[in-house]
Amino acid sequence: MPLVVRRPVRPLHILGWVSVLVGALLPFALGSQPFVLQLASQAIVAATLALSLDLLTGNTGLLSFGHAGWYGLGGYIAGLGAKFVAPEMFLVLPLTMIVVAVVAWLTGLILVRQIGKTFAILTLALSQIFYSLIFVASAWTGGEDGLQGIPVPTLAGLSIAAPTAWYWLLYFVLIASLLLALYLRRTPLGQAWLAVKSNPERSLFVGIPVVRLKLIAYVLSATLAALAGGLFTLFNGAVSPDTMSWLESGNILMYVVLGGVGTLIGPVIGGAAFTFAAQYISSLTDAWLIYFGGLFVVIVIFAPDGLFGLASVFWRRLFGPSRGQVAR
């Protein structure tokens, strides 16, 4: 089978595009509930963040315990840029992504040569370094209080303040990133990533530049996380050091595992579902994290491909075999 197969339109594609459309139309349904729209916007950021981690973990098998470092770093760079340079998104966000890409590239040169636990611990250490830098530079960053007073940003000169405008902007970034990630999965680069994940030693002997491919995934993953962080900071008007805490890194990892590592779509669902569930379940019981912990354990043991993997199994039972839906 050739690498990219032009398949006929199938139920799954229809379902996918219908879901995308429903997501886009959500503000019309939620017009009278600004709180839910706000929550939905946060869920989209979480979904983008989860997708960014899956670009690394799902594609190359490298597990990061410090992904929130990139999210927070992006948030602070964008916040500082908007506050002290100009609150124009077309200026601030590309700048944020470039700076973070350079930082990720430089640190990645060392980190991606490590594997397994060593890599995971180093990512945690790196995110803690970013975290402490916030306090070192508290004159600029506001230290523990966070960076406040970020002006309402503009997009090509137009002020973006309406919640629906924000929703659509964040949603557009999520869907564009997801489509890009799904496209990459089908390219030779995406297939080579999966080969590196499946068997790094053999990949090297086949002539695949393993370290370079891991570095590309690492930089891409960090840059998308920084974009999510930058957008969220501008949306929120403030950013706090908590955004890059190890707890936040744990949450991101949970979105990915919950949704299904390596499935790209799964983590997006995981991030959104987790944000909504955390909001509603936490209002029912204070012990909600205990239930989540239990759910996490059950998923890791019984459904290693996450919610998306489970859904794929049911889908295949309904619509027959469709190899390739659960991405490797």
Add this chain to the structure above:
Amino acid sequence: MILQTQGLSRRFGGLKAVDDVSFAVAEHTVQSIIGPNGAGKTTFFNLVTGALSPDAGRILFRGRDVTGFGPDRLAEMGLVRTFQRTSIFRDFTVAENVSLAIRSRERRNQSLFLSRADEERIDTEACAIVAEVGLAGSERTIANNLSHGAQRALDVAIGLAGHPRLILMDEPLAGMSQGDRASIATLIVRLREEMGLTVVLVEHDIGMVMRLSDRITVFHHGRVIAAGPPAEIREDAAVRSAYLRGSFAA
């Protein structure tokens, strides 16, 4: 000589795993390396294929000094290996395993686009290589679902996709059933006779080594103690005492 080593050495702490080994392989031959466990065969293999760096000595491949080159660079130059434990991409299909190696040879593994025509050409070539190693009909099977012997053949097919000149095989018959051993042995003969390759084997099955090899090199305690055609090795007193203990079943 397609491959030569000169005074190759590698220590691990106080142990001289490979000690001053000079070795040469002529083109279009099957050459085997034998020796007791711990003789340094696998370390030597790892040095030659770039997985380890030597402490001293030189490696020449097709006349060029390749000492210190990594596996990916050597693979590009036509030196590939198979592994003692079959090493394939288990969740890819058989054809995808080989296509991946073809794209690697064509330096397309970082491409963000591949035309339909290129995809089909690469797939066609992959299927042809799959057929060459005797796996025709299994192209769309997930590699993990193949039998042990077929996985080993796929390992060879991945190596062949790189258009190698020299293929190093680390214990290709290890853990194989009788039927699988015969088919892998046949494949090794075909690699040389039909595909014009040079093969270097590390193998414990002395009978098979005697039958397949044009030349045999014997390692003991990290050094070469004998080298020559099978008949000569069979009669070598040093080899008999060090390794074969006077018994030749073959």
